[in-house]
Amino acid sequence: MKQVEVKEQYKRERVEKLKKLNSDAFSYRYLIEDQVTDAITEGNRSMLEDTLKIINLDEMLEYLGEEGKEFQLRNFKNQLIIVNTYCRIAAKNGGVLPLYLHLISERFSILIEDAESIQYLRENVYYEIYREYCQAVIDFSTLTYSSAMTEVVSYITENLTSELTLTNIASIFGMHPVHLARKFKQETGTTFIGYVNQQRIYLAKYYFHLGNYQLSEVANLSGFNSHSYFTKVFKKITGQTPTKYIKQLPINEKA
Structure with a gap:
């Protein structure tokens, strides 16, 4: 096989691999998002914890890019901002009152922006966002109230x-x-x-x-x-x- 053909084949394989990675990341992300939002809205802590166990955070962090720690940290913060938003919506659908949602959302926004490392966000923020909103529904949902x-x-x-x-x-x-x-x-x-x-x-x-x-x-x-x-x-x-x-x-x- 000529060298030009080998290079073209390599390019095609690389593009296909990238497409698959993007597809996997997209499917994985929305699968997790759907399951955790359902658990939060229902105030189902057991369902939430079962879902959190299947999250491979290391794999997720691989999609943040390799352009340096600062770039990765910014990308992870952006991802957590999205998580904070859809968890807030899920808790709202679960009947949590606006002020309570605001207090949780703003507190995590501050935590996210002030964090200086991915490690801190992993250990103190990522999983706690889901748990906090879910617990808010458990403690303060008004859906069943008169x-x-x-x-x-x-x-x-x-x-x-x-x-x-x-x-x-x-x-x-x-x-x-x-x-x-x-x-x-x-x-x-x-x-x-x-x-x-x-x-x-x-x-x-x-x-x-x-x-x-x-x-x-x-x-x-x-x-x-x-x-x-x-x-x-x-x-x-x-x-x-x-x-x-x-x-x-x-x-x-x-x-």
Whole structure:
């Protein structure tokens, strides 16, 4: 075979291989996207974890290009921005209220942009985006709530930094406090104060990621009047103290 023909054959093989790689990447990406969005919308943690197990992140990172670490990091960040967007839409379809979606979305946007290495994004962001949105649906979906309860939780979300007590909320909606407490636990699966605290802690996380406030300021901005109570609630919900959480933020992380 002539040298020219060998070169042409090599070019054709290379093009076909590239087409196959692109096709595989496209199919793989959308297969994963469909499965994780379904799991998030349904609030199905088991289905989500099963799907995450089949993701080959090393293989996925191979498609980011070989033009240098900075280029790869930017590409991975762009991919995570897309993930953040479709996970947010999936959680919205799962009945999560707008403010809660905003807090999660903005927090991960900050995490993504501030990260200085692919390794950090792999270990602290990629899988957690899916899990966080899925957990939001599990904890805060309003799809099964009655219209009255949807109004109550919407009011709570819109007034997180105000004084929120069972008595004043019951008064606002013309309900007896005991009836509201019982109905709240029945429909949301948690107590009134537990629900309020969960939302306030996610608001606190958002402020921590901004990096512009002291711990005591964040406690106040999140609706807590007591620094010690804020620390106690934060640890109960997240499993770590606010101080430890802050130390793990990407602004304190070195590449």
